Amino acid sequence: MATVCLRQPLKRLAGDQADHDLAGATVGELLAALERAHPAVDGWILDERGVMRRHINVFVNGERAAQETAVAAGDRVDVLPAISGG
Amino acid sequence: MTELLVGTKKGLFVLEGEPGDGFEVTARAFAGEPVEYALRDPRSGRILAATSSPWYGPKVFATDDPGGEWQQAEGVELPEGGDKALEKLWILRLGEADGQVFAGGDPGVLFESRDGGATFELNQALWEHPTRPKWHPGGGGLCLHTIETWPGEPDRLAIAISAAGVWLSDDGGRSWRKGNEGLRPRYLPEDTPEDEVGLCVHRMRRHPRQPHRIFMQFHGGVYRSDDAGESWQDIAPGLPSDFGFPLAIDPADPDSAFVIPLVADMDRVTPDGRVRVYDTRDAGASWTPRGDGLPQPHAYLTILREAFERKGEGDALELYFGSTSGAVFGSGDAGASWFDAALNLPPVYSVSAS
Numbered sequence: 001m002a003t004v005c006l007r008q009p010l011k012r013l014a015g016d017q018a019d020h021d022l023a024g025a026t027v028g029e030l031l032a033a034l035e036r037a038h039p040a041v042d043g044w045i046l047d048e049r050g051v052m053r054r055h056i057n058v059f060v061n062g063e064r065a066a067q068e069t070a071v072a073a074g075d076r077v078d079v080l081p082a083i084s085g086g
Numbered sequence: 087m088t089e090l091l092v093g094t095k096k097g098l099f100v101l102e103g104e105p106g107d108g109f110e111v112t113a114r115a116f117a118g119e120p121v122e123y124a125l126r127d128p129r130s131g132r133i134l135a136a137t138s139s140p141w142y143g144p145k146v147f148a149t150d151d152p153g154g155e156w157q158q159a160e161g162v163e164l165p166e167g168g169d170k171a172l173e174k175l176w177i178l179r180l181g182e183a184d185g186q187v188f189a190g191g192d193p194g195v196l197f198e199s200r201d202g203g204a205t206f207e208l209n210q211a212l213w214e215h216p217t218r219p220k221w222h223p224g225g226g227g228l229c230l231h232t233i234e235t236w237p238g239e240p241d242r243l244a245i246a247i248s249a250a251g252v253w254l255s256d257d258g259g260r261s262w263r264k265g266n267e268g269l270r271p272r273y274l275p276e277d278t279p280e281d282e283v284g285l286c287v288h289r290m291r292r293h294p295r296q297p298h299r300i301f302m303q304f305h306g307g308v309y310r311s312d313d314a315g316e317s318w319q320d321i322a323p324g325l326p327s328d329f330g331f332p333l334a335i336d337p338a339d340p341d342s343a344f345v346i347p348l349v350a351d352m353d354r355v356t357p358d359g360r361v362r363v364y365d366t367r368d369a370g371a372s373w374t375p376r377g378d379g380l381p382q383p384h385a386y387l388t389i390l391r392e393a394f395e396r397k398g399e400g401d402a403l404e405l406y407f408g409s410t411s412g413a414v415f416g417s418g419d420a421g422a423s424w425f426d427a428a429l430n431l432p433p434v435y436s437v438s439a440s
Contacts, residue, residue, distance in 0.1 A: 009142070040158075044142045047171035048164045055141045081141040 002075040004030050010045070010079060014038040027058050028067040030077055045079060055082040088397055089440050090416075091133065091152075092408055093121035096432035098135055100152050105404060105418020109427040113153040122175050123392050123436040127187070127202060129180075134159075134203045136175035136189060144175040146189055148203050161206040162189060162197055164213075177392060178203075179233035182240040190230035194221055194247045198259065209259045212245075217264075221250040222284050224305070231391055234292040234300065236314075244292060244300060244315045251285035252302075254315050265311075268318035272306045273351070289333045289391045290315070296340035301370075303333040303345055303391075310343075310370050321370025326357045332394030336403050336420065341369040344396075344421060346389045346407060355386035363405070363421050379424035380415060387411055392436035408434025 001021045011018050015038055022037065024030035031052065035042045045056055052058070052067045059078040060069055071077060090101040090109065098121040103109030115121075116137055124135040133152050138144045147156035164172050173192040181188055187199040189206060195213060197206040221228060229248050236242035241258040244265065252265035269285050271278070286305030292314075293299040302309040302318065307328050309318040322328035327347040336342035344365045348354045356362070362377035381387070387409040394407040403420040406427065412434060414427040 043145075043163055047143060048166050049168060049171050050166070051171070053141065053143055 001073055002030055002071045002077055004034055005076060005078045007080065010041060013040040013044060025070060026067070027060065027065050027069045027071060027077060028052070030071060031058075031067075031079075056080070057082045088404060089126065090406055090414065090427065091124040091126065091135075091436075091438045091440075092414055092428070092431060092434055093123050093135070093392070093436035094408075094412070094432040094434050095120050097121055098124050098152065099428070099431055101414065101427055103427065105416055105425065108425075109414075109416070111428065115149075115152050115156065116147075120435065123178050123438070125178050125180070125438045126440045127180055128440065129185070130202050132202065134178050134187065136178050136191075138174045144172050144191060146175065146178070146203060146206065157204070159199070159203055159206055161199075161208075164195065164208065173227055174229070176229045176231040177233060179235065182235050182238060186240065188233045188235075190233050190245065192227035192229045193223070194218070194228040194230050194250055196230055196233070196245060196259065211255075211260055212253065212262055215262060217250075217283055220283055221247070224248040224286050232287065232290045234290055236292070236297045237294050239297075242297075242314075244290060246287035246290050246302075248288065248305070249284050249286035251283050252287060252290070252315050265315035266318075267316060268320075269304060269309065270307060270320070271304075288331045291333050291335045291343070293335055293340045294337050299340050299369075301333055301335060301343040303330050305329070305351060308333075308345060308370065321366070324366075324371075324373040325364055326375075329354070330389075331391035332389055332407065334394050334396045334405060336396070336399055338400035338403070339367065342367050343370065344394070344405060345373075346394060348388065354388050356389075359384045359386055361385045361387050361409075361415075363407070363417075363424075365421050376417075376421040377424070378422065379417075381413075387413070390435055393434050395437045395439045397439040404439065406437050406439050408437045410434060 022033040092099040098115045100113040101109045146159040149156040175191040177190045179188045187203040189197040196209040232246035234244040253262040254265045288303045300311045308322040334344040360382035361380040362375040364373045397404040405417040408414040410433040412431040416427040
């Protein structure tokens with residue numbers, strides 16, 4: 001199990017819970033597992049193609065990661081909005 | 087009392103007031119996020135909003151209280167596992183059938199709800215249209231921005247996509263055919279084949295009491311159709327420019343239309359530093375500038391396609407438009423004179439009035 005850590009508004013969609021212990025071998029698998037556990041999150045992090053949205057950043061144990069990045073038991077995966085806007 | 091729902095780059099603003107008495111902001115929602123369009127459905131009293139969060143993607147929400155909780159609509163997405171994602175929502179439109187609501191977006195997609203906007207389904211006939219591989223996006227993407235219904239006849243629809251032209255349906259969207267005859271795109275070579283669909287419609291408005299009549303602001307051209315969008319004739323002569331985005335009509339008069347010309351596609355600001363609405367009362371044979379109360383001189387504003395709306399009709403026609411500089415202007419006398427409804431909002435994407 002790795003721990004996916006969310007902030008608002010994702011936290012609210014995921015049962016108002018910030019930390020989620022989920023099974024998965026990659027960041028993408030963890031995010032898909034999060035969607036299955038909390039369907040309200042569906043479409044917010046991964047788009048219809050199953051691709052992580054462009055302005056979402058993910059960090060594994062503090063290191064910037066990609067959808068394909070491998071995760072291990074005990075890892076912390078932070079999901080954050082990117083610095084973007086204007 | 088008039089309610090304006092103003093979609094901006096940084097949220098939805100609700101303005102309330104009356105012409106002559108001023109308007110004030112009474113609520114703000116989706117703070118910090120782009121709200122492409124919002125409308126109040128008079129059948130349910132609910133407000134629907136189309137948002138395009140740069141972080142979390144396009145969504146439709148509904149509420150009874152714009153300052154309170156919003157519920158996300160289901161089904162506003164492309165087929166899972168495909169090679170395309172919904173990029174942006176552009177427009178919401180109420181249908182003629184009970185509970186019917188349409189949403190249009192990029193990449194040239196139409197969604198339909200039959201339950202007042204709680205759930206939507208993708209229009210498959212348009213999604214799988216055989217000409218789709220020939221569709222090309224305009225500068226704003228492949229945006230389906232116009233959905234015109236036919237009063238009393240839910241099966242008859244006209245939609246427009248930039249830049250994939252006009253599409254007509256007589257069977258409630260189960261099939262679509264082109265409606266582009268007479269449109270002359272100056273941005274394509276003169277020898278472009280007749281079946282070219284890369285036509286950049288900016289806005290269409292069907293007249294509710296004479297539904298065969300539709301007015302159009304094109305990407306370089308203003309047109310009128312008298313055969314429900316099958317063919318078009320140029321009515322731009324008399325305008326300072328045939329480029330612009332929005333268009334409004336007067337339900338009391340099928341010969342009336344209102345446009346806000348911009349200089350040109352390479353200079354998308356109001357001409358001569360003067361903000362003016364032009365109206366025709368003779369179906370496009372002549373145009374009259376209406377600028378009393380609007381900014382000038384040195385006013386170089388841009389007004390986007392969803393940012394011009396009306397309420398009422400005839401002598402009681404109210405007109406409202408917003409600019410990307412964050413101002414909203416209104417008229418309570420069919421454009422004869424104008425007032426400031428708001429001056430310091432974020433860039434205005436859309437205005438609806440009820």
